[in-house]
Each structure stands twice: as C-alpha cells, then as structure tokens.
Amino acid sequence: MIRFKNVSKIYKPNTAALKNVNLRIKPGEFVSIVGQSGTGKTTLARLIIAEENVSKGSIIVGGWDITNIKQAEIPTLRRQIGVVFQDFKLLKKKTVYENVAFALEVAGAEPVKIRNIVPQALKIVNLEDKLDRFPNELSGGQQQRVVIARALVHRPKIIIADEPTGNLDSINVQEIIDLLLKINKFGTTVVLVTHNHDIVNALRKRVITLDQGQIISDQEEGKYLL
Amino acid sequence: MISFFRALKFAFQSFYRNIWLSAATILIMVLTLLSISLVGTINIIGDQAIKSVKEKVDLSVYFYPEVSETEIKAIESRLETLSSVKDVRYIPKDQALEEFKAKHVNDPVIQETLEILKDNPLGGTLIIQSKNLEQYNDILNVLNDPNYTEQIYEKDIEDYQTIINRLNNITDRIYEIALVLSLVFVVVAILVIFNTIRITIYTHREEIGIMRLVGATNWFIRGPFILESVLYAVISTGLSLGILYPLLKIISPQVTNFFEGYNLDLVTYFSDRFLEIFALQIIIALLLAVISSMIAIGRHLRV
Numbered sequence: 001m002i003r004f005k006n007v008s009k010i011y012k013p014n015t016a017a018l019k020n021v022n023l024r025i026k027p028g029e030f031v032s033i034v035g036q037s038g039t040g041k042t043t044l045a046r047l048i049i050a051e052e053n054v055s056k057g058s059i060i061v062g063g064w065d066i067t068n069i070k071q072a073e074i075p076t077l078r079r080q081i082g083v084v085f086q087d088f089k090l091l092k093k094k095t096v097y098e099n100v101a102f103a104l105e106v107a108g109a110e111p112v113k114i115r116n117i118v119p120q121a122l123k124i125v126n127l128e129d130k131l132d133r134f135p136n137e138l139s140g141g142q143q144q145r146v147v148i149a150r151a152l153v154h155r156p157k158i159i160i161a162d163e164p165t166g167n168l169d170s171i172n173v174q175e176i177i178d179l180l181l182k183i184n185k186f187g188t189t190v191v192l193v194t195h196n197h198d199i200v201n202a203l204r205k206r207v208i209t210l211d212q213g214q215i216i217s218d219q220e221e222g223k224y225l226l
Numbered sequence: 227m228i229s230f231f232r233a234l235k236f237a238f239q240s241f242y243r244n245i246w247l248s249a250a251t252i253l254i255m256v257l258t259l260l261s262i263s264l265v266g267t268i269n270i271i272g273d274q275a276i277k278s279v280k281e282k283v284d285l286s287v288y289f290y291p292e293v294s295e296t297e298i299k300a301i302e303s304r305l306e307t308l309s310s311v312k313d314v315r316y317i318p319k320d321q322a323l324e325e326f327k328a329k330h331v332n333d334p335v336i337q338e339t340l341e342i343l344k345d346n347p348l349g350g351t352l353i354i355q356s357k358n359l360e361q362y363n364d365i366l367n368v369l370n371d372p373n374y375t376e377q378i379y380e381k382d383i384e385d386y387q388t389i390i391n392r393l394n395n396i397t398d399r400i401y402e403i404a405l406v407l408s409l410v411f412v413v414v415a416i417l418v419i420f421n422t423i424r425i426t427i428y429t430h431r432e433e434i435g436i437m438r439l440v441g442a443t444n445w446f447i448r449g450p451f452i453l454e455s456v457l458y459a460v461i462s463t464g465l466s467l468g469i470l471y472p473l474l475k476i477i478s479p480q481v482t483n484f485f486e487g488y489n490l491d492l493v494t495y496f497s498d499r500f501l502e503i504f505a506l507q508i509i510i511a512l513l514l515a516v517i518s519s520m521i522a523i524g525r526h527l528r529v
C-alpha cells in the first residue's frame with residue numbers, strides 16, 4: 001500500500017530529516033512509527049500525502065508513484081488518504097456536523113451525498129448525538145474523534161495519524177487508539193505516528209523505529225525501543 | 227456548479243465580514259474607473275471640438291456686383307467637379323445683402339451707408355467646403371486662374387488653424403494630467419486589492435489548510451478569492467457608471483456652452499455608447515481585480 005525506496009529528505013538549507021529510508025506497508029496493516037522528537041516522523045507522514053517532495057528516492061502509494069506527482073493530481077491522492085495531524089484542527093465557527101461536511105463540500109460532493117455520509121462517519125466515532133455542538137463545547141478526545149470522522153468521509157484506504165493523542169489524557173488516548181483499531185478492522189491501512197510508549201507496547205502491532213532520520217528497527221508485534 | 231455557488235456564498239460572506247475593507251477597495255476601484263473615464267471623456271471632447279471646428283472652416287469667394295448669376299454658376303459647376311470639394315453653396319447678391327444687413331443690424335453707420343446706396347453694392351458669393359483642411363490649397367489654385375481675376379473680388383478663408391492648435395494644447399495638457407492620475411490610481415488599486423485578498427486569505431488560513439489536506443482542488447481553493455475580487459469589480463463598475471452619468475449631466479451644459487455652436491453633447495454621447503462604456507469599464511475593473519488577486523493568491527496561498 002505504501003512503499004518508500006531509498007527515500008531521503010533534506011530540508012533547505014541542509015537539515016537531513018530522512019536518510020535512505022526503505023519501507024513497505026501492506027494493505028490493511030496497522031503500523032506505528034515511533035522515535036524521539038525531531039527524527040523525521042512527521043516528515044515521513046508529510047511525504048506520503050505529497051505535502052513535501054522527496055529529495056532522493058521514490059514513494060509509491062496504492063500502486064501510484066507519487067514521487068513526481070503533479071500539482072493537479074495531489075487532491076486525488078489526498079482523497080484516498082485520511083489525515084489526523086497535530087496542527088490540523090477543527091474550524092471553531094463550524095459545528096461538528098459542518099466541520100465533517102466541509103471535507104466533502106470542498107471536494108465538490110452533492111448535498112445528498114453529504115447528508116448521507118456525515119452522520120455515518122460521526123456514528124463510527126460515536127458522536128452522532130453531538131452534531132450541532134461547536135468544537136469548544138467538546139472535550140479534547142471528542143474533538144479528536146471529530147477530526148477522525150472528517151478523515152473518514154472520503155472512505156480512504158489509508159489513515160495517517162500524526163501524534164493524534166498528543167495533548168490528551170490517558171482515558172481519551174485509549175478512546176482514540178480503540179477507534180483507530182476499529183477503523184483498521186474495516187480494512188483501512190493505519191499509520192500511527194507517536195512517541196507514547198504505553199500505547200505502542202499495548203498495541204502488539206508492527207512498530208517501525210526511527211532515529212535521526214533512519215529506520216533502526218522494524219518489528220512485527222514490536223515494542224518501543226528507545 | 228454546486229462548487230460555484232459555494233464559492234459565491236464564500237465571496238459574499240467575506241465581503242460582509244470585512245465590510246470596511248471591502249468599502250475601501252471598492253472606493254479606490256471606483257476612483258480608478260472614474261479617472262480612466264475622465265481620460266476618455268477629455269479625449270472625446272477634444273476630438274469632437276476639433277472635428278466641429280474643422281467642419282466650420284469654409285472658403286468664401288466674393289464676386290464683383292457686375293458678375294452675373296450664370297457666370298458664377300459656371301464657376302460653381304467647375305468647382306463641383308473637383309474631387310477635393312465637398313460642398314459648394316451659392317448665395318445670390320440679394321440674399322448676401324440681406325445677410326449683411328442682418329449681421330450689422332446694430333451698426334448705424336453701415337445701415338446709413340446702405341440707405342444712401344440705392345444699388346446693391348454686394349456681389350454673389352460662393353461658399354466652398356473642402357473634404358479636408360489640406361485641400362483648400364488645391365481649390366485656391368483653381369480659383370487663381372487668370373480668367374477669374376476680373377470676376378473675383380476677394381477670397382477669404384478663415385484662419386481656424388490657430389484655434390485648432392490652441393484647442394489641441396488645452397486638451398493635451400488636461401489629458402496628460404488625467405492620464406498620470408489614472409496610472410497612479412491603477413497602481414494604488416492593484417495594491418489595495420492585493421492587500422484585501424491577502425487579508426482574506428490570512429483570515430481563512432485554517433480553512434485553507436484543511437481544504438488542502440482533505441483534497442480540495444486548486445481551483446476550488448482559489449475560486450472564492452478570485453470571485454471575491456470579481457465581486458469588487460462588478461460593484462465598482464456599477465457605482466462608477468452610476469456616478470459618471472449624473473456627473474456628465476452636470477458638466478455637459480458647461481462643455482456645450484464652452485464650445486458654443488458646436489455639436490457636442492456629452493450626455494447623449496454617453497447614452498449612445500452606454501454598452502461600450504460599460505464593457506470597457508467592466509473589462510478594466512475585472513483585469514485589475516483578477517490580476518491583483520491572482521498575484522496575492524500566488525504569493526500567499528501555497529496549494
């Protein structure tokens with residue numbers, strides 16, 4: 001589903017965020033990417049959605065070589081990938097329903113389709129009774145679930161979550177992880193970027209450890225190493 | 227189509243949310259359009275004035291009183307065959323006298339002199355108009371034929387060239403000032419629109435970020451901002467035309483007075499060419515708006 005071949009990413013002028021990374025993630029997998037801060041985890045996630053270009057090597061997503069993707073094709077790619085990023089918040093002036101609908105609106109979806117899909121997505125994250133709330137009327141965990149619902153509306157094959165539990169307390173963290181596992185059960189490939197030991201150790205799923213831009217370990221049923 | 231309506235809704239919303247900014251943008255666009263219209267109007271006034279002065283130029287040929295109508299008519303026929311001649315008008319001696327009397331009705335000396343003279347002292351007159359100013363020389367050459375010296379008492383062409391030169395000078399000067407003014411306004415307008423769109427982009431940066439990550443197309447993201455600038459263009463054009471028409475109504479009588487006797491009515495001119503003026507203004511407004519918003523989008527909206 002996702003394949004990195006000798007990928008290096010150098011930010012201008014000379015920060016090497018990733019160095020010669022090789023990686024293969026199969027469809028339906030649940031992969032955690034761990035490592036200390038500043039080791040290139042976010043960079044890796046941003047490369048998958050073509051938010052950044054590789055400096056060397058190539059990336060293939062769902063059989064599509066996106067190494068030199070054209071500007072005009074990026075939207076098509078992004079509709080196949082649901083993203084849950086740290087700095088990718090909800091719009092404060094929109095309700096829960098509107099926030100989720102927004103992702104469909106901007107893709108030019110028909111109103112009928114929007115009315116159908118939005119409640120479904122909110123049901124998956126167990127927020128079907130909070131449609132008319134505004135983000136600041138929700139807990140941090142609930143807000144993050146809305147973000148996940150928004151990531152689901154295009155029925156993506158891949159979900160990339162970059163530190164989705166960053167600012168949450170442990171109960172909320174578990175809620176989010178359970179939700180990602182549930183989505184993974186539907187067959188969606190999940191890439192979870194985190195530096196939370198407890199989560200990773202409890203998951204018993206594949207763990208890829210990055211250190212200073214390089215993969216230093218890749219284990220099925222892995223543990224947090226560092 | 228749905229996307230278009232959503233973009234339109236967005237454009238109106240951001241228009242209202244920053245109503246003062248929108249008002250300032252529109253104000254500067256209206257000023258720009260008006261000053262460009264001023265350039266156009268001055269051009270029209272200048273051209274029309276010069277054209278009507280040129281039309282007034284004619285060559286009067288006065289004959290001795292003894293010269294008979296048939297002789298004059300013969301010369302008239304000859305002149306009419308010339309390609310440079312547009313029109314020849316014959317004024318019989320009686321009519322010439324009437325006109326002369328009427329012209330000098332307030333001059334007692336002339337009236338008295340005419341009383342004393344029993345016979346009509348005036349001869350017939352031919353009034354010749356050429357197709358253009360340069361061709362009067364050709365006509366004069368023909369009239370300088372030695373055969374005619376016995377008959378022609380005087381040839382008189384009014385010196386309109388100085389008037390035309392003076393008119394040209396005045397209109398050129400105003401034209402230059404208005405042109406510089408327009409250019410200044412164009413530059414200011416571009417900067418203001420650029421800035422307005424930049425601020426709108428800044429206000430919506432979160433939405434834009436989300437749009438990008440959920441896979442909105444470039445044009446979906448850019449469309450609303452371009453549409454917002456189109457909205458400014460349309461409103462400004464409407465206002466500018468709405469101001470221009472009454473303004474011309476006010477200044478038109480003055481202009482007509484100034485060029486007394488010449489056929490120059492700005493209001494009619496404006497009404498006759500409404501569609502052209504409208505088209506010109508909206509095209510200028512759209513160009514200004516779209517170009518500057520595209521620059522703003524290009525610089526501040528990484529998609």
Ligand SMILES: Nc1ncnc2c1ncn2[C@@H]1O[C@H](COP(=O)(O)OP(=O)(O)O)[C@@H](O)[C@H]1O
Pocket residue numbers: 011012015016017035036037038039040041042043044
């Ligand atoms: N846009 C950027 N421009 C320049 N350097 C960057 C940029 N983004 C990240 N970096 C650098 O690349 C390295 C990896 O960053 P990042 O991928 O965010 O790491 P992580 O997510 O693991 O904390 C860091 O040294 C960071 O400073």
Ligand SMILES: [Mg+2]
Pocket residue numbers: 041042043162
């Ligand atoms: Mg990070």
